[in-house]
Amino acid sequence: MRRRLTVLSNRELGAYRVLALADPDGPEPRPGQFSMLAAVEGWGGGEDERPHLPRAFSIARWREGEGGGEARESGREAHYLLEDVGPGTRRLCRLRAGEEVWALGPLGRGFAAPAEGRRAILVGGGAGIAPLAILQDTLQIRDALQDTLGDTLARHPGAAETVVLLGFRDSAHAQGATLLQGARIATDDGTVGHRGLVTELLARELDEDSGAVVYACGPAPMLEAVRALCAARGVPAQLALESGMACGFGACFGCVVPTRDGGYVRVCVEGPVLDAELLERVDAHAGAPA
Amino acid sequence: MSVRFCRLALTHPVINASGTFDLIAADAAFGESLRADFPFAAFVSKTITLEPRRGNPPPRLWESPAGLVNSIGLPNKGLAGYLEHDLPALAALLARMRTHPPVPLITNVMGSTATEIAQLLSACEQRSEIAAVELNVSCPNVKTGLDIGADPVQLQRVIREVRPCLSKPLIVKLTPNTVDVAACALAAQEGGADAVSLINTLRAMALTPASRGLNPWLGGTTGGLSGPAIRPVALAQVAAVALRVSIPVVGMGGVQCARHARELLDVGASLVAVGTESFRDPGAGSRIARGLRAPLGFDG
Numbered sequence: 001m002r003r004r005l006t007v008l009s010n011r012e013l014g015a016y017r018v019l020a021l022a023d024p025d026g027p028e029p030r031p032g033q034f035s036m037l038a039a040v041e042g043w044g045g046g047e048d049e050r051p052h053l054p055r056a057f058s059i060a061r062w063r064e065g066e067g068g069g070e071a072r073e074s075g076r077e078a079h080y081l082l083e084d085v086g087p088g089t090r091r092l093c094r095l096r097a098g099e100e101v102w103a104l105g106p107l108g109r110g111f112a113a114p115a116e117g118r119r120a121i122l123v124g125g126g127a128g129i130a131p132l133a134i135l136q137d138t139l140q141i142r143d144a145l146q147d148t149l150g151d152t153l154a155r156h157p158g159a160a161e162t163v164v165l166l167g168f169r170d171s172a173h174a175q176g177a178t179l180l181q182g183a184r185i186a187t188d189d190g191t192v193g194h195r196g197l198v199t200e201l202l203a204r205e206l207d208e209d210s211g212a213v214v215y216a217c218g219p220a221p222m223l224e225a226v227r228a229l230c231a232a233r234g235v236p237a238q239l240a241l242e243s244g245m246a247c248g249f250g251a252c253f254g255c256v257v258p259t260r261d262g263g264y265v266r267v268c269v270e271g272p273v274l275d276a277e278l279l280e281r282v283d284a285h286a287g288a289p290a
Numbered sequence: 291m292s293v294r295f296c297r298l299a300l301t302h303p304v305i306n307a308s309g310t311f312d313l314i315a316a317d318a319a320f321g322e323s324l325r326a327d328f329p330f331a332a333f334v335s336k337t338i339t340l341e342p343r344r345g346n347p348p349p350r351l352w353e354s355p356a357g358l359v360n361s362i363g364l365p366n367k368g369l370a371g372y373l374e375h376d377l378p379a380l381a382a383l384l385a386r387m388r389t390h391p392p393v394p395l396i397t398n399v400m401g402s403t404a405t406e407i408a409q410l411l412s413a414c415e416q417r418s419e420i421a422a423v424e425l426n427v428s429c430p431n432v433k434t435g436l437d438i439g440a441d442p443v444q445l446q447r448v449i450r451e452v453r454p455c456l457s458k459p460l461i462v463k464l465t466p467n468t469v470d471v472a473a474c475a476l477a478a479q480e481g482g483a484d485a486v487s488l489i490n491t492l493r494a495m496a497l498t499p500a501s502r503g504l505n506p507w508l509g510g511t512t513g514g515l516s517g518p519a520i521r522p523v524a525l526a527q528v529a530a531v532a533l534r535v536s537i538p539v540v541g542m543g544g545v546q547c548a549r550h551a552r553e554l555l556d557v558g559a560s561l562v563a564v565g566t567e568s569f570r571d572p573g574a575g576s577r578i579a580r581g582l583r584a585p586l587g588f589d590g
Contacts, residue, residue: 001320001323001324001327001571001572001573002571002572002573038570044356048354048355049355049356050353050354050355051353052353052354052355052356052357052358052517052518052570053353053358053569053570054570102570102571104571104572107319243348244349244350244351244353245351246351246358246360246566246569247568247569247570247572249312249315249316249319249320249572250312250314250315250316250318250319251310251311251312251315251316251568251569251572252310252351252360252362252569253309253312253345253350253362253365254348254350254351254360254362255348255350255351256345256348256350257348258347258348262344263344264344264345264348264365266315269315269318269319
């Protein structure tokens with residue numbers, strides 16, 4: 001259930017902030033899972049007398065440290081990538097070390113590991129790069145284990161082969177790319193990397209290797225472009241979706257997206273990571289409360 | 291703190307508002323921490339209709355000042371799907387919660403005619419897992435346009451007609467979107483209801499920003515407002531109803547802590563239901579129940 005956590009740090013990263021929370025009793029998240037966050041103090045009374053509901057954030061990184069010398073501390077910390085885009089995110093962006101946060105999580109279904117022999121292509125846009133950071137961490141850990149244990153583990157495409165493609169509005173946002181390693185960048189204004197859309201980079205990659213598996217998170221138009229590209233080429237894609245949520249644990253039925261079979265699925269419990277082939281257009285639903 | 295309500299023995303006076311807690315999803319998400327401290331003294335299902343419903347197209351939510359506007363549209367598997375799948379699953383989960391005695395299950399149903407409601411009640415009568423039925427006559431965000439509960443004459447006639455189908459306790463969930471909610475409550479009582487519950491969400495609307503043309507934001511065009519924004523309205527309506535009826539009243543609307551719950555009990559509610567606050571804190575029911583047990587002045 002809900003945990004009351006202390007802010008360890010809240011550092012600037014270009015247009016973003018990286019919020020680190022001490023989470024001594026938190027279960028280890030799977031890449032792609034998320035938490036519902038709300039400041040303990042001062043949650044409400046911002047623009048339009050909001051926020052009222054907690055906000056959903058992908059877990060960007062998870063660390064299990066040495067414990068900082070205190071035996072009772074597990075040293076576990078969770079990192080979140082924040083961008084000030086509304087009264088909820090604004091309050092969280094202003095948190096200082098020592099302040100407290102209500103956190104519920106890890107929630108939802110995360111990414112599934114790539115099938116044997118398939119190269120992973122990670123495609124992120126804006127703040128949607130967050131779950132790709134912990135995914136890359138996990139793929140690298142698996143890779144390191146494999147180097148140690150040799151053939152005792154199933155052959156898995158190495159981190160060196162993993163392609164990371166990230167798209168941002170401008171150079172201030174592109175600084176977020178430092179959360180991941182070896183990223184190739186596209187910016188709308190061309191100030192960093194390729195001038196244009198990250199999906200243009202993806203199209204080139206898929207032209208060269210249609211045997212890859214795509215992991216994507218970002219704004220709905222980007223995800224829709226990824227879905228369409230992958231569908232046209234028969235490439236499997238796992239999309240981490242964002243949707244307005246009140247609860248994050250399946251109670252409110254507010255975060256649904258349409259599926260190809262004519263129904264709806266809840267992003268919070270059936271997702272947030274969904275197989276692209278299950279989905280209708282993913283830009284048909286509107287965004288989250290910010 | 292134990293209470294008797296409509297022939298049910300409850301360990302405390304806090305239950306959930308219909309449609310605000312999916313027990314199956316919550317158990318999958320929280321497991322043992324939910325079972326060890328189940329938040330509600332009775333569990334109310336989401337609304338079940340005769341036929342399956344997909345619910346409204348998204349977007350379904352709008353955060354408003356100190357509240358939430360929703361237009362979910364009562365998605366459910368329909369009566370047959372509920373009886374076959376969800377009801378046994380809910381009963382099995384409630385049996386796993388570490389509560390003594392086990393938490394009773396109240397099934398919430400909605401029909402657009404007396405004939406439909408009679409079918410729903412008759413089905414509930416047959417199933418031993420169901421301890422009581424709550425009849426939704428008030429949902430404002432459904433295009434089928436159910437307003438049975440807004441007109442006291444119509445409401446009394448419908449309740450009287452369907453009442454013989456059910457020997458179990460019948461709770462009528464009133465609509466707040468009416469001229470005189472106390473008159474509707476009295477009509478429900480005269481029709482044969484064992485209790486009334488209120489308030490449901492208040493009809494509400496939100497628009498897209500001017501840059502996007504000031505169109506309705508919600509896929510269902512209008513929705514229902516809940517959360518602390520409606521608490522003073524709930525207090526007034528529960529007080530008015532409790533003065534007019536002799537049957538028990540379940541009070542709800544924006545309850546976030548024990549102090550809010552105590553206010554509803556003070557104006558005449560027998561039970562308090564928690565809805566939107568469970569979205570913020572899935573353990574809110576337990577927190578509020580603990581606060582009610584504590585001495586006055588303690589806020590859970």
